Amino acid sequence: MTHIYNFSAGPAVLPKEVLAQAAADMLDWHGSGMSVMEMSHRGPEFISIYQAAERDLRELLAVPANYKILFMQGGGLAQNAIVPLNLVGHKAQPATIDFVHTGSWSGKSIKEAARYATVNVAASGKAGAFTGVPPQSEWQLTPDAAYLHVCTNETIDGVEYNFVPELPAGATIVADMSSHILSRPVDVSRYGVIFGGAQKNIGPAGLTLVIVREDLLGKALAICPSAFDWKTVADNESMYNTPPTYAIYIAGLVFQWLKRQGGVAEMERRNIAKAELLYAALDADDFYQNRVAKEYRSRMNVPFYLRDESKNEAFLAGAKQRGLLQLKGHKSVGGMRASIYNAMPIEGVQALVDYLNEFAGR
Numbered sequence: 001m002t003h004i005y006n007f008s009a010g011p012a013v014l015p016k017e018v019l020a021q022a023a024a025d026m027l028d029w030h031g032s033g034m035s036v037m038e039m040s041h042r043g044p045e046f047i048s049i050y051q052a053a054e055r056d057l058r059e060l061l062a063v064p065a066n067y068k069i070l071f072m073q074g075g076g077l078a079q080n081a082i083v084p085l086n087l088v089g090h091k092a093q094p095a096t097i098d099f100v101h102t103g104s105w106s107g108k109s110i111k112e113a114a115r116y117a118t119v120n121v122a123a124s125g126k127a128g129a130f131t132g133v134p135p136q137s138e139w140q141l142t143p144d145a146a147y148l149h150v151c152t153n154e155t156i157d158g159v160e161y162n163f164v165p166e167l168p169a170g171a172t173i174v175a176d177m178s179s180h181i182l183s184r185p186v187d188v189s190r191y192g193v194i195f196g197g198a199q200k201n202i203g204p205a206g207l208t209l210v211i212v213r214e215d216l217l218g219k220a221l222a223i224c225p226s227a228f229d230w231k232t233v234a235d236n237e238s239m240y241n242t243p244p245t246y247a248i249y250i251a252g253l254v255f256q257w258l259k260r261q262g263g264v265a266e267m268e269r270r271n272i273a274k275a276e277l278l279y280a281a282l283d284a285d286d287f288y289q290n291r292v293a294k295e296y297r298s299r300m301n302v303p304f305y306l307r308d309e310s311k312n313e314a315f316l317a318g319a320k321q322r323g324l325l326q327l328k329g330h331k332s333v334g335g336m337r338a339s340i341y342n343a344m345p346i347e348g349v350q351a352l353v354d355y356l357n358e359f360a361g362r
């Protein structure tokens with residue numbers, strides 16, 4: 001049988017070992033006589049799963065003790081509302097939020113935040129068709145902004161930050177890391193809030209992670225729904241409402257898998273190797289094209305175009321025949337996209353590169 005490699009942008013490939021473990025645990029978790037799906041979120045079995053997941057994530061990302069890790073629902077798009085609802089309540093209304101517009105996802109964040117605050121687009125990559133991050137020297141920041149929002153990896157545009165913004169002391173950075181969290185080490189202390197949907201590098205859709213510095217809790221607008229108030233969620237150890245228990249369990253298995261692989265430093269090493277291999281094949285001649293400036297090319301999401309777009313369908317059909325799945329680009333930008341998250345082995349990238357070379361007649 002052809003080996004299958006899944007290049008989906010999310011929900012995305014998960015480590016085979018994790019899926020096998022979940023299958024083995026499915027009917028009876030550790031002799032409890034229950035599937036994890038059937039457990040009370042307040043019972044000792046699930047609490048042990050939750051606590052291990054929290055502890056392992058804290059260790060993997062070296063999350064400092066003065067940060068809370070919240071396991072929420074609603075995905076990245078819900079956080080686009082939940083973040084401003086939580087961070088502008090202490091300001092004179094309407095508060096101002098700064099944004100750097102680097103592609104589709106930060107664009108959606110800007111639109112949603114405008115319902116709760118005044119938004120200032122401090123810089124935009126739009127004129128350059130979102131092929132890089134505008135240099136920080138050009139950002140027009142608001143002196144008393146509630147916070148600065150950045151999307152550190154634009155999943156559709158394939159643009160990834162290679163720097164952490166430098167802000168004056170006391171200013172807060174909020175980062176949407178949905179599509180590259182855990183792919184590289186990150187200095188959490190440089191950010192006030194990091195959030196991300198789970199369905200790329202962490203586990204199944206339905207779980208959203210929020211890492212928030214404690215002094216930022218308790219600043220919510222009065223209209224913020226209780227279940228979305230980070231302080232309420234934190235005070236209740238993510239169990240104010242029923243958390244997405246099964247997704248947390250799978251995320252916990254992924255965290256254990258990451259630790260066995262050598263953690264995020266090892267992931268970064270592998271992700272650099274995979275990305276270099278793939279971009280080299282795309283850059284070999286002008287048969288394919290990735291338009292992102294080299295220093296901002298994403299290690300996770302690699303959009304590319306065929307020079308002759310009339311070959312798109314043939315390219316995808318041939319890829320499918322070789323077990324290379326879900327390579328079609330996002331409908332908003334067209335072309336192709338290969339997402340090469342942590343769980344994509346280098347063998348999968350090599351198989352894609354072999355096919356790229358073959359299709360290009362090299």
Ligand code: PMP
Pocket residue numbers: 010074075076077078105151153154155156176177178179197
């Ligand atoms: N932010 C980023 C960077 C994303 O990639 C996505 C999903 N692809 C979202 C936000 C939205 O996530 P969700 O669909 O889980 O709301």
